[in-house]
Amino acid sequence: MAVVVVGAGIAGLACARELVDGGVPARVLERDARVGGRLASERIGGRWVDTGAAYLTADDPSFLGRLQTWRIDGLARPWTDTLRGQAGPPATRWAAPGGLNSLAADLARGLEVTLGVDVTSLPAADAVVLAMPGPQARAIADLPLTREQSWSPVVTAILTYGERSWSDFAGTFVNDHPILATVCDDGDRRGDRAPVLVAHSTSSFAVGRSDPGPLMAKAVSEILDVGDPVSVETRYWPYASPRPGHGGFARDGDVYLCGDAFGRPRVQTAWLSGRLAARAILQRTVR
Template identity: 30%
Template sequence: MTVPIAIIGTGIAGLCAARALQDAGHAVKLFDKSRGSGGRMSSKRSDAGALDMGAQYFTARDRRFVNEVQRWQSNGWAEQWKPQLYNFKSGQLTPSPDEQIRWVGTPRMSAITRALLDDLPVEFGCRITEVFQGKQHWNLLDADGGNHGPFSHVVIATPAAQATALLAAAPKLASAAAGVKMDPTWAIALAFDQPLDTPMEGCFVQDSPLDWLARNRSKPGRDTTLDTWVLHATSAWSKAHLDLPKEAVIEHLHGAFAELLHSAMPAPSFSLAHRWLYARPSSAHEFGVLADADLGLYVCGDWCLSGRVEGAWLSGQEAARRLIEHLQ
């Protein structure tokens, strides 16, 4: 009987590692505490259509990732987004043209991870709380007391703080993960029955509680009946208002948006807020992957590199490569 490899987390890093391992002939089993795949690449279905509340777009610089994104595009999972971009600084709104190629999942961000997941065996709604070693193999405990196993190796593809808690068996890896600080982000979505009177489709914001905003419906393949916007607060504002009720967060950020547009903004016909506790690493790291090959533990994620989607993909690739090499 082949003992599968456990993969905790179904964001880009976990799914990419799972695909590479399966392509190399290894059995895998995935676990995720959420109801669906994607991590911060997930989209929220709502009365206002699908909304990208996490990653807003991604870029591709590394040749290997460029090739992968082109594969996603040819499969219809991703498309270039060419927004009219602006900067907001010192109260001034100015156009911000640049040459950067930006990609989004179509018809929503989560389309990519959903396609990568495909037919891989996965258990959703299952929060793994402990990773422990039996005589020969690894077992996982979940929050409901369920035991999963045996597994030959474990790949942990979660935010740093969650990974730290699962690394009791590998103190060195645990302490490296514990040293990575991750910042929170409050994200809100607003929908308006009448389109807002602005050509802006994306904006990098300074001197405001807001950090970024995007006209969600300007992305290819989105439902366009309502004028939908996604706003991200700065890490500093999010940290200072971590436990603010969602209604108050929406009110605050809606106000900051109105200030930026210098207009009396209509009340939204729909709004929602989502708090990302571990939105991005405070600084870039160069781990690539954290690994203890003798133990059979591997840790990957965007925080092991750049904090970007590309970093997550490269980290997952590297974890799979190291594990496959060890098994040869």
């Protein structure tokens, strides 16, 4: 049996890793030049900055075990259990010294991953896993399982300052704000105290914005009482925030759909979804 996984985000990589570990060959096809999807990090100003997901959390034992392995390997570390404005009890947020993308790169190690491939139709295989948001999967195969998800966009703003002029904080939820959803101190998150803040917009603000950076920088300055940044860079994520779903993954014949829309929208959900899809395929091989 041969499987093709389309999408090298955390769900696709977790799926392929589970398949290969279970003895089923799996190829991963990814249209971007790097693995990771929204587990994205970039070199900006000579250092890694997380430009996609802000952090990882875990309440599933298997994903917590994965995080602990990354911790032992020096790839991840507990960052903070409290963000300003958070509701509910403390929860440990994990960060990565080399950027969250380094965790995706670790998952991809040893897998057959082909980058720069724009898949426009279902590949020939015994099973195909579409590890991506439903709207993107629909462009490959217009199946019922691809039409049931609802996604919202987010803009990430990377704000670099001349110096650290704010009081120490890890991050904050900016509740009920028209522009900002969260602001993270990337120097604290990375552990190097660089004067860099990373802000994530609300979904409503992200819709149709042609130049969101200045407005986001102004909003950050107002809530944190800081001056103007030296530079502002933005990244637009059209499918950043799914409406929480259920079921772990979806299947239509030999086509599977997985990702972080199958539960609470976070990295753990995507990882678990990919593994569940892989296990469903593995069960077919032992019948």
